[in-house]
Amino acid sequence: MTVLKEIAAELTGMFVAEKRLTIAVLTVVTMAGCLVDFTELDPLVGGSIVLFGCLTLLIESVCRSARAGTS
Amino acid sequence: MTWSVAAPAVMAAFLASLVEVVEAFTIVLAVATLRGWRSAALGTIAGLAVLAGIVLLLGPLLNRIPLHSLQLAIGILLLLFGMGWLRKASLRAAGIIPLHDEDAIFAAEAAQLGQHQRRQQTNLDWVAGITALKAVLLEGLEVVFIVIAVGAGRGLLMPASFGALAACALVLAAGAIIHRPLSRVPENTLKFGVGVMLSAFGVFWTGEGLGVAWPGQDLALLLFAALFLAAGLTGSALARRISVEIAR
Numbered sequence: 001m002t003v004l005k006e007i008a009a010e011l012t013g014m015f016v017a018e019k020r021l022t023i024a025v026l027t028v029v030t031m032a033g034c035l036v037d038f039t040e041l042d043p044l045v046g047g048s049i050v051l052f053g054c055l056t057l058l059i060e061s062v063c064r065s066a067r068a069g070t071s
Numbered sequence: 072m073t074w075s076v077a078a079p080a081v082m083a084a085f086l087a088s089l090v091e092v093v094e095a096f097t098i099v100l101a102v103a104t105l106r107g108w109r110s111a112a113l114g115t116i117a118g119l120a121v122l123a124g125i126v127l128l129l130g131p132l133l134n135r136i137p138l139h140s141l142q143l144a145i146g147i148l149l150l151l152f153g154m155g156w157l158r159k160a161s162l163r164a165a166g167i168i169p170l171h172d173e174d175a176i177f178a179a180e181a182a183q184l185g186q187h188q189r190r191q192q193t194n195l196d197w198v199a200g201i202t203a204l205k206a207v208l209l210e211g212l213e214v215v216f217i218v219i220a221v222g223a224g225r226g227l228l229m230p231a232s233f234g235a236l237a238a239c240a241l242v243l244a245a246g247a248i249i250h251r252p253l254s255r256v257p258e259n260t261l262k263f264g265v266g267v268m269l270s271a272f273g274v275f276w277t278g279e280g281l282g283v284a285w286p287g288q289d290l291a292l293l294l295f296a297a298l299f300l301a302a303g304l305t306g307s308a309l310a311r312r313i314s315v316e317i318a319r
Contacts, residue, residue: 003205010209014216015148017155025150029277033143036281047278047285050150051295054274055302058154062161062306066313069167 021061028053077230079292080221083268084234087217090261091210092242094176098206100246101180106199114203121204122211133223141223143280146273149220153269153299160263161303165310171258221272263303271295 016022029050036046103111133141162168180202214235222231274295278285285291 015151017158022151029147033281043282046281047283050277051274055298058302059306061158062310065162066167066310
């Protein structure tokens with residue numbers, strides 16, 4: 001049972017390194033997907049939103065963790 | 072298959088597997104040192120068998136998923152996984168969180184097994200075997216995910232698997248020769264590089280899943296990797312500056 005719990009925790013930890021970063025990335029991707037699907041936005045613009053959104057979120061997350069002094 | 076996309080996929084699978092196999096090897100070595108190779112080998116074989124079962128069970132399902140949905144799902148998972156590694160590697164490079172220390176992990180595992188030995192509460196061979204199994208299974212799950220993630224979108228599962236197997240062979244060969252934890256592997260640099268590659272793949276597949284025809288096609292991966300590398304280095308430099316300011 002402990003092994004199963006640890007596997008579940010490992011699987012979650014693989015994709016949720018930090019909750020706020022995970023939620024923010026999912027939000028950016030969902031937003032880009034909705035814009036492409038529902039407003040007929042050029043998919044390349046949607047892809048660029050994902051790219052630059054993720055780059056910005058990464059820097060913000062690292063700086064926030066540095067301020068908090070935690071991982 | 073073009074080399075511009077196959078080479079990064081094989082490289083990402085190789086480097087990521089190298090990091091994971093080194094971590095698993097440290098724990099298996101601790102088990103073997105304390106309880107002999109029998110428990111360590113049995114635990115390792117059991118872990119590999121469970122991993123093989125997972126691959127055999129889930130592998131055929133991938134062919135049933137429409138390509139765009141598969142690319143989108145894998146792209147998002149790769150983004151979350153790769154950015155998680157890159158974030159942690161940036162924080163480690165900035166000195167905010169300590170570097171991964173294989174010698175310390177080896178000592179901690181050995182101490183834990185030693186404690187069990189003194190208490191004699193449970194069958195120690197069983198505990199040692201389970202410890203090895205857990206290490207192989209938990210680190211192996213990440214290897215399996217990375218191989219599937221970088222390989223499935225473009226039919227590169229075989230080359231990515233060879234990259235992972237090459238990493239396993241390299242670690243086992245090095246471990247067999249030196250018989251110590253592989254603490255001199257520049258793990259954070261590798262994690263930084265792998266985080267960059269996986270994040271670049273993540274954006275690439277997510278975009279393709281959304282219907283993007285990236286300019287330059289596969290070569291766009293190189294641009295994305297360069298941008299994530301720059302973002303990771305910038306984040307690390309800013310984090311270092313912030314910690315210095317807080318220390319004052």
